[in-house]
Amino acid sequence: MVKKTRRILIAKPGLDGHDRGAKVLVRSLRDAGFEVIYTGIRQTPEMIVRTALQEDVDVVGLSLLSGAHMTLFPRVAKLLKEAGLDGVLLLGGGIIPDADVPGLKKQGVTEVFGPGTPTGDIVSFLQKWFAEREGAGAASPAAHGKKA
């Protein structure tokens, strides 16, 4: 059996105090039936990963508008892996130039959602991801990606 609840952490790494986008996302994910946790602004990658670990979330969404994404996003990806959270889906959002997206994807960020993305697109993406994982989990519990 797989987890029934779907938990998502929205996090703001680095020195960026602009979190209206993060809050809009928290609201739309809540309304889509997810349990959403928000870290607040100015978090280090270490704080974000420790929060993801304690809260046992399925997804971490990073929002950053300051331009430091090429440093901070891969750092979060690396720390997640070191913490044994390989199964956690890592997403990015904010002011991310298109040219940076392939690099981020190579370094552990599964998808990047730029400005103007309808929140419905993100919700659909997540629902699809959860459905696929839960489908796979039903066939083979070990594929859940959590350490038992």
Next chain:
Amino acid sequence: MARRRKPAAAAADLVSRIERGEPGAIARALSLVTDESEGYEALLGPLFRRSGRSHKIGFCGAPGSGKSSLINRLVTCFRKAGDTVGILAVDPTSPFTGGAFLGDRLRIQEHSLDEGVFMRSLASRGMVGGLNAAIFPALHVLEAAGFDRILVETVGTGQDEVDIVEVVDTVVCVTAPYQGDEFQAMKAGTTEIADLFVVNKADLQEVDRALGAIRDALSLGPEVRAGWQVRVVPAAAATGQGVAEAAAIIDEHRASLKATGEGERRRRRQLRKELSLLVASLIARNTLERIGERHIDALLAGTTDPLTLGRALLTEEI
């Protein structure tokens, strides 16, 4: 694969990792017991046998009173005293979508890197009374991990959020200026269960009026219950003012629980509540599953009534 082993062996392994304080194991166990996922039942016994040693402190009070911010400050006090701290913070689940925004965490995030602090946000998931239905198993996970203090923050829904008194050892009611006069404080409900009132936001004007309202209301009845005089203290989570005093009173209360035997009485009350919740959920699960169309047909036909049928469903296979 640990997952493929017998549930008892997997549970024993997980429990020993919890006892070593591994955050990943604690987090995993909290998910298992709150989701009731496969293998959780094998955990409950071992976890229960390791419970009962931590000082459990509950926080109730209206939304926006500053419960999370006060907890944030208290954690600093407890950590300075050398105590480890576990936190369970409950926020409401939407009855419409099942979703939740678990927002307590962001007030307490400054402790996120402290190895001696573990915080978990819980959604109420349909349980009324300001808690989560799996609150006892969740507490036992943190108790097994050996935290000296476990802080439980309720949803903060309002006046009758009193289940917390049957869950924790010490109840802190957090209020703030402009939350009502002495008539509010005289009402039944959360104001009856507090061992300590913290009038938060004491940096605001009108704090004296708020303190006075609670003291007035308390003075109308017996001053001392089970050897403990309910205390009222002003504090400001924003500045830290009064937080050390609140922590000291919480310790005094813990000592009083031991000295008067009230601690034992409360422990018995907690166990009764835990057992009652569990039995209720087992009965509900077993019985509700058996309700079928034929029972509805019987009601429609008027051959029975809900009470007769309900009693029959509880006691026999019909």
